[in-house]
Amino acid sequence: MQYLPNIFFIIVLIAGIGFFVMNVKKLSRNIKLGKDVDRTDRKSERLKNMMMIALGQSKMVKRPFSGFLHIIVYVGFIIINIEVLEIIIDGIFGTHRIFLGVLGNAFYGFLIGTFEVLAALVFIAVVIFWLRRNVSNIKRFLSKEMKGWPKNDGNYILYFEMVLMTLFLVMNATDPTFQQAGIGNPISQFVAPLFNGFSPDTIHAIERTAWWIHILGILVFLNYLYYSKHLHILLAFPNTYFANLNPKGQFNNLESVTNEVKLMMDPDADPYTMPEEGAEETVPEKFGASDVTDLNWVQLLNSYTCTECGRCTSSCPANLTGKKLSPRKIMMDTRDRLEEVGRNIDANNGVFVDDNKQLLNDYISPEELWACTSCNACVEECPVNIDPLSIIMDMRRYLVMEQSAAPQELNMMMTNVENNGAPWQYNQQDRLNWANEE
Amino acid sequence: MIVPTMADMIAQGKQPEVLFWVGAAGSYDDRAKKISRAFVKILHQAKVDFAVLGIEETSTGDAAKRAGNEFLFQMQAMMNIEVLNGYEVKKIVTCDPHSFNTLKNEYPSLGGKYEVYHHTQFIQNLISEGRLNIDDTTLKGKRVTFHDPCYLGRANEVYESPRDLIRRLGVNLTEMKRHKETALCCGAGGAQMFKDAEPGNKEVNVLRTEDALKTKPNIIATGCPYCNTMMTDGIKFKEKEAEVVVKDIAELIAEANNL
Numbered sequence: 128m129q130y131l132p133n134i135f136f137i138i139v140l141i142a143g144i145g146f147f148v149m150n151v152k153k154l155s156r157n158i159k160l161g162k163d164v165d166r167t168d169r170k171s172e173r174l175k176n177m178m179m180i181a182l183g184q185s186k187m188v189k190r191p192f193s194g195f196l197h198i199i200v201y202v203g204f205i206i207i208n209i210e211v212l213e214i215i216i217d218g219i220f221g222t223h224r225i226f227l228g229v230l231g232n233a234f235y236g237f238l239i240g241t242f243e244v245l246a247a248l249v250f251i252a253v254v255i256f257w258l259r260r261n262v263s264n265i266k267r268f269l270s271k272e273m274k275g276w277p278k279n280d281g282n283y284i285l286y287f288e289m290v291l292m293t294l295f296l297v298m299n300a301t302d303p304t305f306q307q308a309g310i311g312n313p314i315s316q317f318v319a320p321l322f323n324g325f326s327p328d329t330i331h332a333i334e335r336t337a338w339w340i341h342i343l344g345i346l347v348f349l350n351y352l353y354y355s356k357h358l359h360i361l362l363a364f365p366n367t368y369f370a371n372l373n374p375k376g377q378f379n380n381l382e383s384v385t386n387e388v389k390l391m392m393d394p395d396a397d398p399y400t401m402p403e404e405g406a407e408e409t410v411p412e413k414f415g416a417s418d419v420t421d422l423n424w425v426q427l428l429n430s431y432t433c434t435e436c437g438r439c440t441s442s443c444p445a446n447l448t449g450k451k452l453s454p455r456k457i458m459m460d461t462r463d464r465l466e467e468v469g470r471n472i473d474a475n476n477g478v479f480v481d482d483n484k485q486l487l488n489d490y491i492s493p494e495e496l497w498a499c500t501s502c503n504a505c506v507e508e509c510p511v512n513i514d515p516l517s518i519i520m521d522m523r524r525y526l527v528m529e530q531s532a533a534p535q536e537l538n539m540m541m542t543n544v545e546n547n548g549a550p551w552q553y554n555q556q557d558r559l560n561w562a563n564e565e
Numbered sequence: 566m567i568v569p570t571m572a573d574m575i576a577q578g579k580q581p582e583v584l585f586w587v588g589a590a591g592s593y594d595d596r597a598k599k600i601s602r603a604f605v606k607i608l609h610q611a612k613v614d615f616a617v618l619g620i621e622e623t624s625t626g627d628a629a630k631r632a633g634n635e636f637l638f639q640m641q642a643m644m645n646i647e648v649l650n651g652y653e654v655k656k657i658v659t660c661d662p663h664s665f666n667t668l669k670n671e672y673p674s675l676g677g678k679y680e681v682y683h684h685t686q687f688i689q690n691l692i693s694e695g696r697l698n699i700d701d702t703t704l705k706g707k708r709v710t711f712h713d714p715c716y717l718g719r720a721n722e723v724y725e726s727p728r729d730l731i732r733r734l735g736v737n738l739t740e741m742k743r744h745k746e747t748a749l750c751c752g753a754g755g756a757q758m759f760k761d762a763e764p765g766n767k768e769v770n771v772l773r774t775e776d777a778l779k780t781k782p783n784i785i786a787t788g789c790p791y792c793n794t795m796m797t798d799g800i801k802f803k804e805k806e807a808e809v810v811v812k813d814i815a816e817l818i819a820e821a822n823n824l
Contacts, residue, residue: 135773154804179706209763216622227649239581243785263802270677307751325796373670374666374669374670374718374720374721374722375719375721376666376670376715376720376721377666377670377714377720378631379673380628380635380639380671380674381635381639383668384635384636385639387636387673388636388639388640388643389643391640391649392640392643392644402721415633415635416633428737442747442749444750444752444769445763445765445769445775447769447772448762448765448766448767448768448769448772449764449765449767450763450764450765451763452763453766467673481801487743493766494763496762497763498762498763498765499717499755500715500750500752500753500754500755500769501631501754501755501756502715502719502749502750502754502755503715503717503719503720504715504749505745506719506751507719507746507747508747510586520631523632523633524634524635525633526634527633527634528634528636529634533632533633533634533664534760536759536760536761537632537756537759537760540629540632540756540759540760541629541632541634541637542599542629544624544628544629544637545637547591547624548624548641549589549592549593549623549624550589550621550628550758550759551589551593552592553593555623556618557593558592558593558622559568559570559592559600559617559619559620559681560588560592560621561587561591561592561598562566562568562600562605563566563592563600564598564602565566565602
């Protein structure tokens with residue numbers, strides 16, 4: 128009977144991690160629904176980006192206040208995980224504070240003391256984050272796309288962190304031997320007096336409860352990630368690694384178009400040739416993107432990585448002047464649609480069954496797409512190198528090349544480029560007149 | 566004004582040092598033509614051996630590409646590349662950041678590989694090679710703010726060349742709150758220049774002009790013909806034409822050197 132808690136712990140641990148692994152598989156399957164794009168080049172540059180931007184948070188601190196608070200929570204999160212390791216070992220083997228014996232009083236005390244200070248700082252930072260989201264009128268948290276689930280999601284994460292940090296401190300405060308040793312309790316020593324007058328049994332029960340809820344909370348949080356914007360804590364790393372390294376102004380040249388244009392311009396090409404007998408008729412590739420499966424896997428990874436901070440939207444010239452376009456919404460819509468496609472595949476034994484919906488129109492309207500100035504402010508701002516602009520451009524390509532659905536004025540501009548070699552209706556023969564006009 | 570064409574040059578058996586890519590705005594837009602002429606005056610003063618394509622130049626296809634028409638873009642690109650490669654062009658300079666970006670970044674994989682410079686980079690080189698000096702007395706004391714063109718700044722990370730030239734004018738350079746990486750677009754990019762804006766509560770160029778006016782400038786300097794149009798319209802909208810002018814850096818240098 129005495130092994131019951133250990134067995135229960137192991138079952139919970141396996142279930143928690145197992146469910147997480149299942150979701151990671153789903154995540155990876157969904158991302159692979161995207162088209163191929165080669166991001167295996169320039170490995171050292173990619174690694175450097177990941178180290179600087181994801182691990183080093185270099186772009187977060189461009190906005191110093193929220194960046195600084197974020198670093199506290201981030202460092203706290205990473206370091207406190209060492210404590211989680213101890214909890215897991217204790218849970219499996221029924222030991223208590225196993226690292227104390229291994230590391231010795233002084234070092235263990237230093238470690239736990241550091242965790243306690245971090246836990247308190249994280250708590251404070253998280254409270255400030257909550258105030259910023261719910262009390263301060265910060266425009267980027269009040270946008271249309273932040274109503275309902277996205278707003279709640281943000282708050283749930285903050286509540287989770289507040290509870291986990293509190294449990295950690297309570298757990299230490301209600302451990303009498305730990306408190307009496309007087310090492311590593313710089314914060315919990317002030318929490319401990321709250322339990323004065325409780326019987327030793329009650330205190331022990333509180334300690335055990337805090338310990339259990341703490342570890343269960345962590346497992347629940349781990350599994351909450353997949354359903355939340357909080358996935359960024361994992362995906363920020365691959366996302367910065369695989370991000371575009373070319374100059375931001377360089378848009379990709381569609382290869383499928385290059386082939387057709389070359390054929391068109393080839394004087395030797397015979398327009399009346401038929402495909403050879405027996406030759407497979409190739410289905411012409413779709414130009415641009417109308418649904419998530421037309422995007423590449425990095426764009427889909429981007430959508431799962433987005434933590435909806437809204438720095439992109441708050442720097443977007445279209446959004447700042449009241450247009451419908453919000454780069455953050457482009458990313459959120461892409462993820463929502465991708466999840467919908469994923470659920471469809473799950474429900475139909477691994478095959479996607481047409482649902483008469485797509486990313487274009489059902490999620491993202493042409494009005495949003497046409498409001499973009501392609502200025503790259505959103506790409507520059509993103510703390511984890513997400514590229515909303517590439518999705519906007521791919522969807523414009525679909526509108527123009529597959530549907531001929533450009534705004535009328537742009538059709539005129541394009542006709543002029545085609546006929547006169549300039550976006551305006553001027554005669555090509557007048558192209559050098561400027562030289563003699565003064 | 567003497568503006569030799571590649572065709573003339575080749576007929577005389579000469580290969581110029583650099584091709585000046587004028588761009589559609591620089592060729593046809595009344596305001597932008599002044600920038601082209603100012604730049605040519607600078608080239609003449611520095612005795613640069615240059616040529617233009619003239620009537621053989623056609624749209625780079627940039628606006629078509631940003632509008633989503635990849636077909637039209639690549640058709641334009643391949644026509645231009647055929648002409649440029651035919652003349653064995655190695656080095657190109659342009660006053661238009663959109664042409665600069667497209668020629669530099671998007672032509673190479675289609676077979677057009679050139680050394681491409683924005684005119685502010687090119688002028689900076691002329692100065693460091695000792696071929697050009699900027700008179701820092703003519704405009705001394707003027708308050709100047711610089712609006713970063715998106716396709717020069719964020720798109721290609723050229724932030725210092727234009728600023729270096731402005732400082733050499735002896736003027737007082739005052740930055741807007743949003744500048745360099747965080748600069749706000751003028752509203753013309755992504756083919757917006759050629760269409761009306763979507764419904765909203767303000768025009769982007771007005772917002773950007775307000776940014777600029779907060780620095781209380783005498784001159785708003787920029788390095789893009791489209792930004793120039795947008796900021797000039799913004800100044801008109803704000804009824805500040807009497808106090809503030811919008812100028813390209815090439816125009817400021819030509820003015821400083823009394824060209």
